[in-house]
Amino acid sequence: MLIDEATISVKAGNGGNGSVSFKRNAQTAKGGPDGGNGGNGGNVYVVGINDFTTLTEFRYKKNVRAEDGIKGGKQNLYGRNGKELVIQIPVGTQITNLATKESFEVLDTTSKTLIAKGGKGGRGNNEFKTATNQTPYYAEKGEQGEEKRFFLELKLIADIGLIGLPNSGKSSLLSVLTNAHPKIGDYPFTTLEPNLGVMGGLVLADIPGLIEGASRGKGLGDRFLKHVEKTRILIHCVDITADDLKRNYETVRNELILYNPQLLQKKEILVLTKADLLEQEKIKKIENKIKRLNKNYLIVSIYSTESLKKLKEAILA
Ligand SMILES: Nc1nc2c(ncn2[C@@H]2O[C@H](COP(=O)(O)OP(=O)(O)O)[C@@H](O)[C@H]2O)c(=O)[nH]1
Numbered sequence: 001m002l003i004d005e006a007t008i009s010v011k012a013g014n015g016g017n018g019s020v021s022f023k024r025n026a027q028t029a030k031g032g033p034d035g036g037n038g039g040n041g042g043n044v045y046v047v048g049i050n051d052f053t054t055l056t057e058f059r060y061k062k063n064v065r066a067e068d069g070i071k072g073g074k075q076n077l078y079g080r081n082g083k084e085l086v087i088q089i090p091v092g093t094q095i096t097n098l099a100t101k102e103s104f105e106v107l108d109t110t111s112k113t114l115i116a117k118g119g120k121g122g123r124g125n126n127e128f129k130t131a132t133n134q135t136p137y138y139a140e141k142g143e144q145g146e147e148k149r150f151f152l153e154l155k156l157i158a159d160i161g162l163i164g165l166p167n168s169g170k171s172s173l174l175s176v177l178t179n180a181h182p183k184i185g186d187y188p189f190t191t192l193e194p195n196l197g198v199m200g201g202l203v204l205a206d207i208p209g210l211i212e213g214a215s216r217g218k219g220l221g222d223r224f225l226k227h228v229e230k231t232r233i234l235i236h237c238v239d240i241t242a243d244d245l246k247r248n249y250e251t252v253r254n255e256l257i258l259y260n261p262q263l264l265q266k267k268e269i270l271v272l273t274k275a276d277l278l279e280q281e282k283i284k285k286i287e288n289k290i291k292r293l294n295k296n297y298l299i300v301s302i303y304s305t306e307s308l309k310k311l312k313e314a315i316l317a
């Protein structure tokens with residue numbers, strides 16, 4: 001399981017002060033009170049977003065605040081309300097108020113949850129006029145907006161694992177199927193955590209390092225295999241241009257068995273990648289061989305939207 005977390009300070013807008021003012025013009029030397037009300041401070045809300053990478057933003061942006069209300073003006077002019085602030089937090093994030101320990105989870109992308117309330121604007125002196133006091137020299141101050149600190153925690157479990165030998169096109173597929181931007185053609189063992197992306201609400205993990213010996217810890221493969229255990233579906237990528245497709249496929253399957261035989265029970269989609277690099281004729285021959293094996297397979301190229309669409313359908317089926 002991968003955990004992402006951040007702590008943020010949130011400040012809702014202060015209310016604008018009410019104004020103290022009296023009507024003055026050529027006709028009226030000593031008019032009644034006309035101080036307007038201050039605007040309300042902006043609220044701070046949370047809405048969910050299907051992009052878990054947004055949490056990392058709050059490592060750098062630790063303070064967020066909504067706009068203050070504008071103070072009231074002469075001639076009963078109302079101050080404008082401060083703009084609300086809506087922060088986007090990945091769906092699945094647990095948000096805990098650090099002072100009260102109250103917490104809630106961001107469940108979807110449609111609901112908007114208030115997390116800090118803006119201060120009410122103060123009333124202007126016009127509102128304090130009474131029968132006995134026609135000239136109140138008094139207006140209300142705007143209230144302070146709420147100020148709170150929150151702990152944000154997102155636990156990610158990959159639903160789908162992209163497996164296959166190095167260079168089989170896993171990272172490329174992740175980048176075209178999801179919002180992730182993994183390094184393509186990167187040396188496979190440079191990262192210690194799998195790259196993740198979201199597709200239709202499902203988390204896809206690009207599991208690098210599956211080579212012969214991975215289950216015994218070679219090339220950090222076992223670190224990555226533990227992520228495979230949690231996934232529901234495996235997308236097994238095999239480079240269609242490789243010399244021995246069967247051997248490539250079996251090398252990876254064998255590492256799965258050695259690590260945990262139950263991994264073989266998972267639904268697996270065999271994906272022959274980089275189909276654009278091979279002539280149709282050769283692809284047909286390969287297909288004929290696979291058909292005899294009675295396996296679920298797809299032939300895919302990152303340059304063929306049609307093939308990617310079919311892959312998405314197979315994953316979501
Ligand atoms: N022509 C072509 N090249 C691809 C395709 N998918 C991946 N590649 C290339 O194959 C190489 C390895 O891809 P990568 O996604 O890094 O493989 P990984 O090691 O399994 O993550 C890179 O140079 C990619 O640009 C494809 O569909 N067509």
Ligand SMILES: [Mg+2]
Pocket residue numbers: 170171172183184185186188206208
């Ligand atoms: Mg890769």
